[in-house]
Amino acid sequence: MVLERQVLPYFTWLIQGEPGGLGALPRFLLVMFGVGLAALLIGFLVAALRYGFSRGGDLTYRTVYGGFFELLQTKWRRVWALAVLAIKEARRRRVLVALGVYFVILLFAQWFLSTDYPEPARLYLSFVLTATTYLMLGIGLVLSAFSLPSDFKTKTIYTVVTKPVRAGEIVIGRILGFTIVGTVLLAIMGLASYVFVVRSLDHTHRVDAETLTNVMIGGKLQGYDGSTDKVMSHRHSVELDAEGNGLAVLDRGHTHNIDRVGEDYKVSGPIGLMKARVPKYGKLTFIDRNGAKKDSGISVGFEWKYRSFIDGNTQAAAIWQFDGLDHDSDDEFLNLALIVRVFRTHKGVVGRPLTGTIQLRNPETGVVSAERSFSARDQQIDEFEIPRALTDPKEEPIDLFEDLVTKDGRLDVIVQCLEGGQYFGFAQADCYIRLPEGDPRTNFFKVNLSIWVQMVIVIAIGVTVSTLVSGPVAMLFTASFILLGFFRQFFLDVATGQEYGGGPLESLVRLVTQKNVMVELDPGVGVSIVKAIDDVFQGFMWCVGQLLPDFRSLSAVAFAADGYNVPWDRVWQDLTLCGAYVVGLSILGFFLLRTREVAR
Amino acid sequence: MSDEVVLQTRALSKVYRDFWGRQKVRALKALDLEVRRGEVFGLLGPNGSGKTTTMKLVLGLLFPTEGEAVVFGRPASDVSKNERIGYLPEESYLYRFLNAEETLDFYGRLFDMPASTRAERVDALIKQVGLDKARKRPLQEYSKGMTRRIGLAQALINDPELILLDEPTSGLDPIGTREMKDMIIKLKEQGKTVVMCSHLLADVQDVCDRIAILHQGELKELGRVDELLTVADVTQVKGRNLTPECQNEIREVIARHHGELLSMDNPTTTLEELFLDIVRDSEARPGRRAASVAAANASDSPPSS
Structure with a gap:
């Protein structure tokens, strides 16, 4: 499985973040502060333009001061009343039709899903979970974007805001109501898709x-x-x-x-179709063909830098160092798994996999086990049950835990390619120690929880935006937010100039003048102006990028499809992120609605 | 009626602007008003005179361009003032997929009312506005009159001290209009303050203690209805069973005192009274033909003075 970003322990993620980065909590506070400051400035400028400097200042102060006071007066009975109203409204808008659509998709899915596939469960799970994700995001989008604007259009909002209802209660009530609707739909879809996968793949043999x-x-x-x-x-x-x-x-x-x-x-029926492998990852370093230590292997020309490669029949090796193992363990085996990306510079023997070796090494004493050869097929998960009783290269008996694992629980795993002119590609997540497997049903639930998190974020965005603009505009805005969220990293790379081709305006110039992204534009006044405007654009894009939810990394579909357990740390992180978006967007929606003239 | 001011506007002005901030309409110009506890106050004026704008400013649905509105001593933008307010908009803007009970329960919850109080209040109000038999029907099946009645019920769900009614008799038939006016008078008897705006002058005259007349956003007249409508130099005498001789004597008395007799004839009843009499009679004695009713009315009617 591709795991571009390591799943950090929850509190490390929350407070410290990745090395050199920022924890989630300080990042959230920083973004909230930035958005608050920007909103305050914009609000003051608009008020000052309309009512003059001093009255504008007074209005801004009263809005902020009164607003926070109002937030504290939130009553859950009112929130619940508005949530129930949202649920009834969703039912009236025939939201259950979505379930019909989903069942139709499942009915016809088997026409297109082949079981003639190395891992049919992967195909089935990937299909049903992806379909559920897009359907739920669509439902969240439509429900949330049109609800409040519809109230404004029919003026039913008049009879609500003339009661002692705080704007925040309207926003939270809507988010809560649509979340409940979405949760019920997701629960039904999740159950149906689980039954679909299990029943579709169930079989026996003679x-x-x-x-x-x-x-x-x-x-x-x-x-x-x-x-x-x-x-x-x-x-x-x-x-x-x-x-x-x-x-x-x-x-x-x-x-x-x-x-x-x-x-x-x-x-019996199939055993192990749906898996929830629990990997324990190590830290990957490399040795190049001359035996020198490196942080990464060599590039074979792929643009994607996730994996790097070692050349065969040289000293080049990939070394994973694991920690936290038990030196005094009584286990008879160490379960190891390895995924190899094979890159060939010549065909070799057609049909025959490449050969590689695995060695275990004590990082302190340097004691190594004898090489164990394996056949490497591209992207296949090879699982090894390494016995406790091993031998060293001189065929002297050694004990895996006593001789190869250090007292503080470290162990090196060394992998090499034996065939000259051929290459093995590795990423850090490609070798791991298999811990006792998790429950696939719990894992399936966790993946659906990740879909739920995405849905709630979409609902929160939709409701917040709809406090300000009409339904279609709110839908377009939210859809754009989702789309950008799926390409957040690319968006940020453009904003920070890490992508080839410059900023948006420079890209437009290249498009019109048909200049490829690798060629520098001819220097001149025009190009300087374009780059200056792009600097402003890119600054704005960077700011927007800080607010975008990274929908691609929020999705845990790949975990279930590839048969890996979704770590609980990851689940708590997703839920915290979801809570942060709901809180932030609710506050934003509250101020937007509070400063809006309802009867305009 | 006490001297306590429950609603006050101070130089309240509203200018509607377009997206670019350019002035479109000056809907209200420096309105100064005071409404005291326990009175029925009418805002009168033709369409576009600023009545509804005033009401929306008081409710905080619009923000004033200049001046301010104060309700129960709090600015109109303060949501907590709504605890003591009931509002019936011009059209009953209600959720049409809810039924009467659900509608009132929903608005009751918005007042953070406990379930038991809510249930009692919902039941009482549904009976009060005469929707007992239609309490389970969704509002989309209601007639205009029924919708107005449930609208009024939602405005009273919190037993408000101040009730704002925007065109309360709009769309109602004569019976509904009469019931609405009776309801307003009853609210006044209960010590409530009612502010209503209407361009149906007869309705306002029937129920209001004081009125303000607006035209093109400006206050043109303000005062007690009876004072404003009294013609000081004309005296009206009404009598029953006066013979022609008696009427001649009255004429002579007026002439002797150098007064000018403007008219002496039999007054007509209002069309509203006639209509309500017919409907009441029809309900009391169903199945009678219209002609016979008219004849009976003619014969039953006492001679007018």
Whole structure:
């Protein structure tokens, strides 16, 4: 799984953030301060232009002072009344039609979803969860953007604001009501999609008795090897003991248990189709072909810098250092997983995977285990069960935990490519120690929670924007916010000049003059003006970028689809982020609504 | 009526501007008003005279360009003043997907009323405005008159001290109009203060203690209705069963005292009174033909003086 940003422990994320960065809480306070200051200045300028300097100042002061006082007078009975109204309104607007649409999607999905795929669960999960995400974001967008403007249009807002209702209660009530509607829809969709995935992939096999051959060791029957029949585009190899019990070997990401019942074999349903691997990540460093330590490997020309590569049949190696292991562990195995990105400069032997080696090393004593070779297929997750009893390169016995793990729990894993002219590509998240697996159902719930978080943020944005503008404009604005949120990193890269081609105006000039992004514009007055205007644009973009929710990183669909457990730290972070957006946007919406003339 | 001022406007002005801040309309010009506790105050004026704008400024639905409105001693922008206010807008702007009970319950919650109080109040108000049989019907099925009645009920949900009624009889039939006026008088008897705006002069005359007449955003007249309408140099005498001889004697008396007799004839009743009599009679004795009703009315009517 691609994990471009490490999931930090919750409190590290909240207070300190990534090394060299800022924690979420100080960032939130800083953004709130910035937005508050900007709003104060703009509000004062508008008021001063309309009513003069002193009255404008007085109005601004009263708005801010009275506003905060009003915020404290929020009554939850009123908020709940407005939330219930929003729920009834959503029901009247036939929001349940969305469920019908979803069920139609599921009905026809099997026409397009193939089971002839290395990991069919990945395809199914990815499909249903992505469909749920986009549908829920769409529902949140439509519900939130049109509600308040509709009240203004029909003037029903008159009878509400002439009651002792605070503007903040209207905003929070709307957000709460639509969130409840969305939550119910999401719960139904989540349940339906889980049943859909499980039922669609459920199958069994028959052991093909004709393929069974005896496995003899020392003239004694040890068991049977064979295969199953072909169901859902695959068949399994079968390994049975002498009594006829055993399992169907892993294929398409799952196994089956086999029990001998009389003369027949009873094959269970698929086991392990949906996974929730719990990885323990290490820190990745590299050694180049000459044996020098490096922070990254070499580039093979990919623009994406997530992975870097080591060259085969040289000293180049990727080294992960894990910590927090138990030197005194009683475990008999260490479960290791490795994902290799293979880059070939020549075909090699067609159909044969590349060979690599894994070694374990004690980072303090330098004691290493003997090399263990493996076959590397591109992007495949190779799982190794490394036994406790190992040997060193001189074939002297060593103990994995006692000899290779330091007293403070560190262990190095060294991976090399053995074939000259071929390359292995690695990122930090490509090698990990497998901890006991999580519950796939809980994991599925966590992914749906990440969808819920995105939906709530969209609702909060929609409601806040709709306090100021009409329904269609609010929808367009919110949709733009979502779209930019999906490309937040790119947006920020343009704002900070890290993307080729300059700012927006320079890009327009390049588009019109057909100059590619790598060519410098001819210097001159015009170009200087364009760059100066872009500086202003980029400053504004940077400010907007600080407010944008990063929808791509909020999505946890990839976790479930790739079979990884969503860390609880990540879940709490998402929920905190969601709360921060709701609080910030509610305050903003409150002031926007409070300063609006309702009867205009 | 006490001297306590519950509503006051001081040089209240409103200018409507376009998006660019250019003046479009000067809707209200330096309005100074005081409404005292317990009176029924009428804002009169033709369309576009600034009545509704005044009411919206008082409610805080609009912000004044200059001056200020003070309600119960608090500025109009202070939301807490709404605790003691009831407002019936010109059209009953209500959520049409709710029924009567849900509507009143919703507005009751906005006043942070506890459930038991709310339930009692909702029930009483629904009965009071005569919607008991339609309490479960969604408002989208209501007639105009029923919508006005539920609108009035929502304005009274908090048992307000000050009730603002914008064109309260608009869209009502004569019976509804009479009931609305009776309701206003009843509210006054309960010690409530009512401010209503209307361009139906007869309605205002019937119920208001004091009126303000606005025209083109300016206050043109302000005072007690009876004082404003009294014609000081004319005396009106009404009598019943006067013979022609008696009437001649009266004429002679007026002439002897050098007075000018303006008219002496039989007055007509109002169309409203006639209509209400017919409807009441029809309800008391259903099935009678209109002609017979008219004949009966003619024969039953006492001779007018």
